[in-house]
Structure formats: C-alpha cells, structure tokens
Amino acid sequence: MPTMTRIENDHLSVDVSSLGAEMQSMTTRDGAEWLWNGDAAFWTGRSPVLFPIVGKAPDDTILIDGKPHAMAQHGFARRREFSLTTASDTLCRYSLEASGETRAVYPFDFLLTVEHSLDGPTLTVAAEVENRGTSAMPFGFGFHPAFIWPLPGAAGKPHVVTLDNGGEPQRQPLEKGLLSQGRTASPFSAGRLVLSPDLFIDDALVFPEGAGSGLTFQAEGGPALAFRFENLPNLALWTKPGAPFLCVEPWHGTAAEYGGSRELKDRPSTTMLAAGAQARFAFTVTFPV
Template identity: 60%
Template structure:
C-alpha cells in the first residue's frame, strides 16, 4: 500500500491515504491535531467516504434492478485503493474507477474523484461521482469524518455543542439493527442548539433525515470552534461510541433503509440516480481556528 501523501499551507497540514482516499490527519500550524487518530480499541476509521450506499443493507444484501448483490455497511469505497492523479502543495486528487471487484458488488462503470484542497485555515473535501454507462445509476453517498471530542485546547470540563446555522429543530431518526426505525422522534435540538452528551449515543447514531441545513458549528464552550459547510448533502448524522474521544459529523445524500422497506437500492431514502454520462458533486468544508 502506498504511503499517505501530505498537503500543507501556512495554516494546515493534512495527510490523505490512498486507501479509501481517506483523510488521516489535520494539524494546525500550532501543532494541534483535530482529526480522530483511528485507535481500533474504539473505531479504526478516521474519515471514510461512503459509496455506493450509506448505512447498512438488510442482511448485507442489496438488489439493483431486481438482481441481488452482497454489500457491506457504507459500501466498498472506504476499503478500495484509489490512484493518486494529481498532487501539489495544497491540493491532491485521488480516483477510483470501476473494476472487476467493484462490479461484482455494484454492476456499473463509475468514476469516483476525491479532492482535498486547502485555502487558508479551511479544508474542503469534494467528491465527484460520474456515471460512465448508458443506463441509469442509483447510489447513495456520504462523508464520515471524526473530530476530536473534546476539541484540542478544551480538555477538562468544557461543554461541547452543535449549532445549526439555520436555527432549526430537525426530527430525529434512530437505528435498529443498522436500519432506520419508521417513527421520527422529537428533535433534540433547541433553536438550533444541541448540547453534546455521550448518553445521546447509547442508541447508536443520531440521524436527521432533513432540515439540519447546509452549515453548522461544532464548538467548545469558551473554547475552539469548527465551522462546517455542506454541498449537496441534505441528510446529517452525528455519532460516537459512548466514552470514545471523537465525534463524527456526517453529511450524507442517502441513508439506511427504513425497517420493512426491502433491499432495493432504488428505494433507499435520498437515493440519487445519474443518467448516462452524468456527474454529481458533493463537498464539505471545515474552517479551523487560526493559530
């Protein structure tokens, strides 16, 4: 496996692995490390890319056009080796093209292009999905980055919270066996604010299928804050393992299916369908405190 490559500027140093085109570390110029370090005692991931599904499939089986396929949770992109296409001081681009292994799970010729770009104290990760076949291509897509909790410089008794820029109170969806329960629950947000507590995650991830908006702040009381913006990502999830020192802030376009709705990829919530030759772009940006 080729080693991770590094991009950097005066504010940030970021490492990206060819395995899954996954962000490995984000360090500001003052030496503070913001991304979860992937300790397998809790969770070995750091910032996986989710494609061609988000979440689980019933019994890890999908049907596509009525034909059954095996598909692990969150798809295969995060376990695939990407090719490095372009690398400069503050930018890199990896790509994954369909191959025999991917076609055995997902019978489409696609191209997945993943870019990491630095602009001052902002990191933008963008993904372009291209359908290279003459038939329609259904899929889901998501980001799954894990950030330190507590944030660097806010260790101790600082309270952490999520602030939705739209001030909304989106309804909550919960999982059972990796699939979404049918009922939506009252929002844990109050006027766009959610006070973070490990107890919120005893029942697994918190999923907000709609209404969370396209930007938020993750911050510590009287401490650092991270500013996020999302592009073409209408669903939001928050997740950690209770007691683990990270928080996943996950913008998605697609979710796990609702219990009882079957295995068809076409029927999964927020599934996208690209026509022949079409592309779709997804991105998130996060701005870090200046050193």
C-alpha cells in the same frame, strides 16, 4: 501498501491515504491534531468516504433490479485503493474506477474522484461521481470525518453543535442499523445541541432533513469548527459512548428503512444519476486562527 499524500499551507497540514482516499491527520500550525486517530479500541476509521451506499443494508445485501448483491455497511470505496491523479502543495485528487471486482457487487461503470484542498484555514473535501455507463445509476454518498472530542485545549468544557439555520430537525432512530419507520422529537433547541455521550447509547443521531447546509462544532469558551455542506441534505452525528471523538457526517443517502424495500434505488435520498452525468458533493471545515 497504501501511500500517503500531504497537503499544507501556513494554517493547516492534512495527510490523505490512497486507501479509501481517507484523511489520516489534520493538524493546525500550533501542532494540534484535530482528526481522530483510529484507535482500534473504539473505531478504526478516521474519515471514510461512503459509496455506493450510506449505512447498512438488510443482511448486508442490496437489490439492483431484483438481483441480490453483497454490500457491507457504508459500501466498498473506503476499502479500495485509489489512484493519485493530481498533487500540489495544497491540493490532492484521488480517483477510483469501476473494476471487475466492483462490478461483481455493483454492476455499474463509475468514476469516483475525491479531492482535498486548502485555502487559508479552510479545508474543502469534494467528491465527484461520474456515470460512465449507458443506464441510470443509483447510489448513496456520504462523508464520515471524526474529530477529537474534546477539541484541542478544551478538556472539561461543554461541547455544542449549533445548526446555522437554527432548526430543530426530527431524528430518525436506527433499528438494527437500519432506519426505523418513524421519527422522534428533535434533540436540538433553536438549533443548539449540547453534546453528551448518553445521546449515542442507541447509535447515531440521524436527521434525514432540516439540518441545513452548515453547522458549528465548538467548545463553550473554546475552539470552534465551522462546517458548510454542498448537495448533502442528510446529517448524522455519531460516536461510541465514552469514545473521544465526534463524527460529523453529511450525506446524500441513508441506510435502508427497517422493513422497507431492499432495492438500492428505493433507499431514502438515493441519487439516480443519468448515463454520462456527474454529481458533486462537498463539505468545508474552517479552523480557528
């Protein structure tokens, strides 16, 4: 059975499960819960870690050097039991090593470490991927945290996502869960997107580039969450229409392209990690005080 680790300080309390190293709760000192509760009526996830792919593969199958391997959407890490390697009042670190089961679908020796840490009103979630093999290792990686929408105390207020860079990144629509070949005009205006459930009728909003390294998710005249991203050039925003959550998803890697190559190494933004090398990915979110 999964176990739970709690980290906390004077501002925040965060619970992390050993299953998928996934956050289960994110509470501020006033008792407000900010993380989606995983209600199965909409979506059972809360903050899954995506590895070794982000998004879908055609027929849930990837090719590695021409050989097919079964791979469910967003990869297997979120369904694996991690080992707790470090724990303190304000930090916990979980790790997942390659095993016979993972090598059967992803034939690489890896170590995936996921760390949650608190510093004042800021939570940092960082991941490190190590290639323990002797050849280059392709993979995608992403974070998928879901925050309640409306934010605490902001029912009835318009909610907005504002990009730090003021950009207007083009959207790449999804077709049967895969990236379409073309792009469409940005829903952002001068970096600002007023949220509406109708935006998500055709699935997630995926921005392959141009969204920058930070954004704010806020209620007008109400609370705001400030995000910063490290080594995560792709961005998605997602909810199920009518569901009371918004996923802010920074990625390094995306779904396969519809009609494109099925090779993992050919997926957009795939990382090719050299033997013995490590790659780090992280996001921070700062809460109102």
